[in-house]
Amino acid sequence: MSEMQSHSAILADKPQGWNRPAAIEPQNEGELLEVSMGPHHPSTHGVFRMDVALDGERVIRLKPVFGYLHRNHEKLAEGQSYLASMPYTDRLDYICPITNNWAYALAVEKLIGQEVPERAEYLRVILGELTRYQNHASSIGFLIQEMGASGTPLMYAFREREKILDLFEELTGARMMVNYMRFGGCRVDASPGWLDRTRKVVAGLSGFADEFDQLLKSNEILMARTQGVGVLRPELAVNAGVTGPMLRASGVNYDIRKVDGYGIYNRFNFRVPLGDHGDVYDRYMIRMLEMRESIEILNQALREIQPGPVMDPKAKIRGLRPKPGEAYGRIEAPKGELGFYLISDGGPNPYRYRVRPPSLINLTVLEDMCLGVNVADVVLIFGSVDIVLGEVDR
Amino acid sequence: MSIVFYILAALTVAGGLAAMLLRNTVHCALALTVAFAGLALLFLNLDAQFAGFAQILVYIGAVAILVVFAILLTRGSETPKEGVYSRSWLAGLAIAAAVFAVLGWAVLQSARVLPHETAVPAVTVQQIGVALVGRYVLPLEIVAVLLTSALIGAVIIAIHEKVGHEKEEHK
């Protein structure tokens, strides 16, 4: 009871202009059913907790509680060399380690002024888009799983993901903890055989997207469950710093691949799908459409990639001592804007190391989307945010 | 009067008593279900299949569930501290006695009118149906209209309450 009151006190303290939906006043405080969903609830993607106050099955209050998976990532990184943090970035968003590597490498390269050879850039794009594809596929799978489809779409997604992970393993030696990128390129070169196998896998990916569409796109139950549920208005999304497919599903055209054109993204032709409603269905569909755009980029990259070095021969791997300064490297990770902010004081370790995790920042709007909905929709909205607890808690 | 009748009667009465005397309201409701079941079994014992099964379907399947639902929705499942017995028990007793008197009178009246038959009449469902829409169609329709209007009334009351709450919320 006291916790509830203290929570309403926090609500009252929210700054003006936050555009929070009018807090729903329960008819009778005593009749609220307080349920602590998590940290070992089946649908919280690991160890996440939601303190939910229910009036019947309607959500009156929702307080996200995280930190159960806190591993002190940022402080650890400040105590060790620049290189030693690279394998730890794999473990942030462990569904898509490649993009984490990329963002960190980008930040350090900015800090030390390092150039990246062209073939390495192509490899980064290929791996990054494969990562995006498998992340979107499995996140949709998890979403439908939470809707109660006994895991069928998830298993299909994992079947495709398996093929992509096999490619990762062949190239980098590990399926998930790839530790692939280095400051100034990539760790190992891709063999022509690997590129051929990748082309073969990519050729099969659109068939999988079609299968997924066939299975779910026009399913009436899916529409009934997701359309109009968990609407995120574009103003709120922008104010809260939401990025990635979630922001684009709310209709805001913001894709860092287009905005920054980091790496060599401005060489590729691809479109950015936008949603008009900002509900769970839009988030689902935007991910589906982005998967198809990823296939486009992959086809172009695999066509254009040329032989060459994958690592700048002058680049130092270990013993980096950047000049004092700061750098912010950001990429369009599958979940949103992933940024690494580094301050160097000239020493071998970063003075400050900060991650901007898209999962955490996208999660901050959870309560706003969940107020007033049925408790069954909470897990759905939560699933549509697409988070990985490793990145939220770090 | 066979031994089965006495067992069933004892079950029914025990269920009824427990429904009155138990402290936990949900237990009371469950005990009431036992009484309903006993009654249904009594009907079956009399070879009145339709009445017996209808009793189970309606009373156990619907009424008992509605009772427990109502208890849960009003948060009555916790045992009140000040005891479960109503202070106006005297009035309740009077009403119960009056109802009992009326029922007893009716039973005695009908017993006098009906001829004493030893053989149990075999009543099929079809006969019941024909009787309901034939000879007793008027009472059936009256009851139906009454129930429907009660249903509509309940819905109207519920809608009014909900609208009122929403207005308060908007303020």
Place this chain on the structure above:
Amino acid sequence: MLGEGIIKGMVETAKNFFGSYFSAERLTTVEYPEQRIAPYEAARVFPFLVFDSKNHAGGTDWESGLRCVACQICEKECPPKCIFIEKSKDKKPDALGRLQFYPARFDIDISVCMSCQICVEVCPFEAIKMDTEFELSTEDRFGGLLLDRKQLAKSNQYYHQIHPAEATGVDAKLAAEKIKAHAKVKITDEAKTAAIAGAGA
């Protein structure tokens, strides 16, 4: 609408149901203990120490053939700090014939190791490599997972077996270095004699 989406989905699952009996594309499961897939050459699990069985010191045992010279770079660079090295007091000749320290103790706690391969990358002596052995479960949670240098030592042949292409490259590189070093030694020797001769003259 009106249920045709549901029927479409049902058709799709039926296709997958029957497809899984015929198409290996669909049924990707490998029944692990009975069926195994060969690990990729790049696969990495935990590090091991390479020793040359026919080595410079003339010995064939693992101890004298270890390439590691206890420079402790890997210990320093290891992100989770799972490597512990104790430098020897005395020196032994290394692969190039130079006198070097050797690890008196070299422990890796594989319960801490995260298989990141950074030790391999930073090692200038090609002494530490990644193994592909993954069935390492043990009943002893602490002692059993703390590998000492004897457990870590694997022969160069083994290295060739698990990473053939990479090992060949490493061997070639080492051989080139050896030739270079010998040449250097010769040059320095010649220079020395020349200097002595010069001094004499």
Place this chain on the structure above:
Amino acid sequence: MIDTCDQIFVLLQHWLVSFLPAAWQTAAGVLLSVAAIVCLFPALFALTTVFERKGLARIQNRLGPNRVGPFGFFQPIADGIKSLTKEDIVPLSADAAVHFLAPVLLVVTVFMGFAVLPMGRNMVLVDLDAGLLFYFAMGASSELAVFMAGWSSRNKYSLLGAMRAVAQMISYEVPLLLSSVVVVMITGSLSLTKIVEAQNHYTWGLPHWYIFTPWGFAGFLMYAIATTAETNRSPFDLPEGESELVAGYHTEYSGFKFALFFLGEYVAMFSISGLGTTLFLGGWSAPFSFLTWVPSWIWFFSKLMLSIFVFIWMRGTLPRLRQDQLMNFAWKFVLPMCLLNLMVAGLWRFMGDGWLRWVVCSAILLLAYVGLGLGEMRRQRLGPRSYRYAE
């Protein structure tokens, strides 16, 4: 010979009973049949669990259980031993008596339903005049068991699950009854044996099953929807929706009591599929007149297993509805369709033979289906969307 095969279980029972004194024969016969049902359906349950797991696995491109016995078929035995030997945990604050009674009551009521199901020619335990009513009375009582389980556990998830389950079962009881009533209207009897007999005729080798009439088809669809909801199967499995409520009303049950719930659920599925078979799919009658030599019980059980297969198939495909959508669906779509179907069945009865009644009845039902469905979708603003691209 064919007759012997057909009646083999009946003859077996008579033969076994004939060893007893005449006074005991009736009672012994009943006991024997009860024992047969009580043994058969749990065995079928065990088989179904393994089929379900393997079938779902194949739908999801997995292998499914394959470790215990050949192709994993001894898995249910292992599961059974496990659940028997597991500790029976009763939460400290639970209402112990009610907590214990709930699974027992559930299993008892669920098994009672089989008493009136004709599983073959002359194979019915009690041929009640009001058989259908008996069946529904038993089905309705199982709701109480679910409520007792949820309430007595003193767990919020259990209680929410129980409330959902009971609300759902009550709501779908109405369409279930109404969709069955059409059959009663046409047959003019509540006795399930008479209903099967009425369907056991053939024209041009094709059977007169009720599903092959417009009202029967519509009734069967509504019945199928209602049974799926009634047995808490996907897509109506909200009461145990694990992503929301962990396990619903049996969250706090472990060991053998949990196994009883599991058993009760599956046996309810069998019995309600059996009833659907009896009402709409001709019960034990053969699908073609030239196949009537196959024993009747084989037809009954193959139809039963077919419906179980469809249950599993749906579970592998469909996501779950939400509580309010479930209720809306019941009251705004299934119920009106059932009521309309009642009228159509009356029309069918009084229009007499001829093609006209086929056209009229089908047209009415089809129009109502499309109209109601589209109207509902439009009202809730559901539908496929198109997306724009930013270049």
